[in-house]
Amino acid sequence: MTVTTSATAKPAANDGAAGAQPVTMAKALNTALADAMHADPSVLVFGEDVGALGGVFRITDGLTKTFGEQRCFDTPLAESGIVGMAVGMAINGMRPVVEMQFDAFAYPAFEQIVSHVAKMHNRTKGALTVPMVIRVPYAGGIGGVEHHCDSSESYYAHTAGLKVFTPATVADAYRMLREAIDSDDPVMFMEPKKLYWSKDAVDLESLRAEHEANKVTGVSSEGKAVVARAGADATLIAYGPAVPTALAAAAAAAAEGRSLEVIDVRSIVPFDDDTVCASVRKTGRAVVIAEAHGFASVSSEIVARVQERCFHHLAAPIRRVTGFDIPYPAPKLEHYYLPGVDRILDAVDRLQWED
Secondary structure (H helix, E strand, O other): OOOOOOOOOOOOOOOOOOOOEEEEEEHHHHEEEHHHHHHHHEEEEEEOOOHHHHHHHHOEEEEEEEEHHOOOOEOOHHHHHHHHHHHHHHHHOOOEEEEEEHHHHHHHHHHHHHHOOOOOOOHOOOOOOOOOOOEEEEOOOOOOOOOOOOOOOHHHOOOOOEEEEEOHHHHHHHHHHHHHHHHOOOOEEEEEOOOOOOOOEEEEHHHHHHHHHHHOOOEEEEEEOEEEOOOOOEEEOOOOOOHHHHHHHHHHHHHHOOEEEEEOOOOEEOOOOHHHHHHHHHHEEEEEEEEEEEOOHHHHHHHHHHHHHHHHHOOOOOOEEEEEOOOOHHHHHHHHOOOOEEEEEEHHHOOOOOO
């Protein structure tokens, strides 16, 4: 495929106002894609309805108009074909960014992801790299019907050869998508659907400058969790859509005199043991929060890793607050399924404070 670009490297249009401005996560992701495409003509975006429509969540809005149909284009409704084509492009010098539209829509592409995306580098003894990003809008909170809401991160985290990122803030959405596109390894980029319309005061121009500086210095969000809220009594460990819920629980606990630290994992694979365990060693108690099913999940792995590294610092067994081990419920029932503030505070109360 011959790649053309209609613009030289420059910031995306109409979003570079000086200083922090209210920005949605959807806008941050859209800007990250545009900036990456401006910076590198090998970056392509494709998937179902990502062109003229701009994606069902409008994350790719305006990209076809700006860069042309050769660089942002619609595909047939064939997820396996989308990912398979992206693999071929990636091993031949392109940097494809594909959209799976909805989390459960990605399952037809699972064989391609596991057998080829994740294994190509190892299979060729490092001769081939697969620099591609698979964007997956995931998890609940939007009242989606069957196949439109699922928490599939554990499948990808279990698959050696894939990186798995999930931002929880507007700034991280921009920051981590740019880093994912720059990576020479395949990245499953898990985007919390219910946070697309969340807003933060963000300076997009500063984020662009930060990204360029970090490329020079080698600084990256990959494998780095952050302390989203400092605390002393117990640690809440969360990622993606569960982070705002954990922060709300910490705020409610503070009103009752209990200080909870919140860790935003950000990078599921690679995982930041140091930041997570430093917090748990400090507080001596921990609760892991995730929307996905609890059995054989990312939350299970986090509990195992923390228990192995922090056993002698724990004052109580680690608790989990997760989605229930049932198929994802109908829209009117999802509020019973999703972890909430009350369930988190109940788990905190069970951390053997009487001892």
